[in-house]
Amino acid sequence: MKWNILLISIALQLCALPALANDNESPSTETAPAPELSAYEKHVQRMTSKWASLIPTHMVIQNAGNMGIVSAGIGWSYGKRHQWECDLMFGYIPMHDSNRGKLTSTIKANYMPWNICLNPNGDWNKKGRWNFEPLSASLYINTVYGHEFWRSQPGRYPDKYYDFMSTKFRLNAAIGQRLTYVIPQSKRQHHNRVTLFYEVGTCDLYVRSMFQTSIPLKDILGLSIGAKFYML
Amino acid sequence: MKKYVLILTTCMLSACDGLFDIHPYDVKFSGETGINKKQMAVIESHFKNSDTLRVAFISDTHLWLSDARDQVADVNKRNVDFVVHCGDLTDTATAKEYEWSRDILQGLKAPFVALIGNHDYLGTGDQSYGVMYGDKDFSFIAGRVKFVCLNTNATEYDYLAAVPNFDFMEEEMVKDSAQFDRTILVMHAPPYSDQFNNNVCKAFRRYLDYFPGLMFCVYGHNHDDVVEDIYNDGLLFYSIDCAQHRKYRIFTITPDGYEMEHITY
Numbered sequence: 315m316k317w318n319i320l321l322i323s324i325a326l327q328l329c330a331l332p333a334l335a336n337d338n339e340s341p342s343t344e345t346a347p348a349p350e351l352s353a354y355e356k357h358v359q360r361m362t363s364k365w366a367s368l369i370p371t372h373m374v375i376q377n378a379g380n381m382g383i384v385s386a387g388i389g390w391s392y393g394k395r396h397q398w399e400c401d402l403m404f405g406y407i408p409m410h411d412s413n414r415g416k417l418t419s420t421i422k423a424n425y426m427p428w429n430i431c432l433n434p435n436g437d438w439n440k441k442g443r444w445n446f447e448p449l450s451a452s453l454y455i456n457t458v459y460g461h462e463f464w465r466s467q468p469g470r471y472p473d474k475y476y477d478f479m480s481t482k483f484r485l486n487a488a489i490g491q492r493l494t495y496v497i498p499q500s501k502r503q504h505h506n507r508v509t510l511f512y513e514v515g516t517c518d519l520y521v522r523s524m525f526q527t528s529i530p531l532k533d534i535l536g537l538s539i540g541a542k543f544y545m546l
Numbered sequence: 547m548k549k550y551v552l553i554l555t556t557c558m559l560s561a562c563d564g565l566f567d568i569h570p571y572d573v574k575f576s577g578e579t580g581i582n583k584k585q586m587a588v589i590e591s592h593f594k595n596s597d598t599l600r601v602a603f604i605s606d607t608h609l610w611l612s613d614a615r616d617q618v619a620d621v622n623k624r625n626v627d628f629v630v631h632c633g634d635l636t637d638t639a640t641a642k643e644y645e646w647s648r649d650i651l652q653g654l655k656a657p658f659v660a661l662i663g664n665h666d667y668l669g670t671g672d673q674s675y676g677v678m679y680g681d682k683d684f685s686f687i688a689g690r691v692k693f694v695c696l697n698t699n700a701t702e703y704d705y706l707a708a709v710p711n712f713d714f715m716e717e718e719m720v721k722d723s724a725q726f727d728r729t730i731l732v733m734h735a736p737p738y739s740d741q742f743n744n745n746v747c748k749a750f751r752r753y754l755d756y757f758p759g760l761m762f763c764v765y766g767h768n769h770d771d772v773v774e775d776i777y778n779d780g781l782l783f784y785s786i787d788c789a790q791h792r793k794y795r796i797f798t799i800t801p802d803g804y805e806m807e808h809i810t811y
Contacts, residue, residue, distance in 0.1 A: 326639075357783070377570055378565060378566030379566075379567065380566055380567050380569050380570060381569070382568060382569060383568050392562060403664065407568055407569045407571075407572050408568075408572075410568075410572055410573045410574040411573045411574065411575065411579075411673070411674075411677040412572070412573035412670050412673045412674075413670075414570075417568075418569065456569075458569065458571065461678075462571075462669055462670055463571070463669055468704075470701050470702075470704050470705075472740050476668075479638060480573070481638075481668050481669040484570065493668075517567075517570060519570055519638050519639075519640055520570070520642065523609050523637070523642075523643065526608075526609040526610070526637070527609045527610060527611040527612055528610065528611065528612050529646065533642065533646070534642070535566070536566055536567025537565045537566055538566065
């Protein structure tokens, strides 16, 4: 139960952030003398702009990362430099040697502190702009669906036997790098920029293993590559 | 754009191996699987007509992998015929943990078999055990002694499954009866433990009487090294300690009886 509440509260907070970010930016753009609006119209405007912040800004697809062979979903980017992102993804674990394939869902928060333009003198309007983000740090919670997995230990076990874990939820951490192509305005169709990224990450169970015994770091790290397509 | 997505997806799907982690419970292994069946065949062919057997019993590796490595090195020095692992090969039953403990056990010079422990059930762990090791109840014969390895982790099934499997026990009492005179029973969780179906402890004991020449029982799970006459009727139950405590037992089985060495390494 506490896991669900945690997930929902994280999701709500992440969704609220872009709304705040938009609020901060909006006064500067509204310099023109606005026509007199009725209280109702103001209310509608406020409400629409708030709900508009819930429109996903991008789509994401990535492989592995302890979320399945491939995961795809939608995301929201926010912050002045789009340095924060939140992704909601669904993934698929193939059957391999188990009884069946499994579905997973992931809520993921990303932070990219730096953004370097690779062609500052280039012709952005004609050839577009290349941005490099030398570090992305991600934290994500993955849920795997299936009757084999429990979120906290079932009653059949002695008290606090598996208190330290859940087989259903995995907390993961990853760091990586990203390369973004900002599409020139004239060439945009559905997207304004495309990002390719890779990340190297691990999950709570593996980190726990490392603390318990000597395992080479490479054994608990996994690579993931993916792409993001930004609409907004 | 669609073309790029398609190319990227294909690359992702095709490139997935080793480098990429699909999921801790993905039941995807590199390296050897189906171990018990192969190793039992080796044991049965090598020691079918042996007069004496030296058998090492180890247990509860969990994540004490450095200790397990030392244990394997120690067993290798002591000239044993084969090794039986009494379960809990992993701590949280992820596919990686199964590979880690297997890779260490493969360092054994002698053939080995492994039982499933309660920790090995977490998530898809029991499916992983099935792929990597095999059936949860199994038996083999060496030196005219039948080693009956029983799954006793009833709690993992909410007591709904046939654990311990009395049908299997009945079969094993009579199967290949011309080839063995004595029996050793191996299990992970002993009677009256938190994993055993304690409603059938006494019935279980009655069944044991039908095994030809039952010598003793061996179990893991408790992380201790007691030798106990659990039912107060002369049948000894030997507990095998966990890897962390750096102890295990070697039994030397002769035509007249057996000797037990308690090893500390």
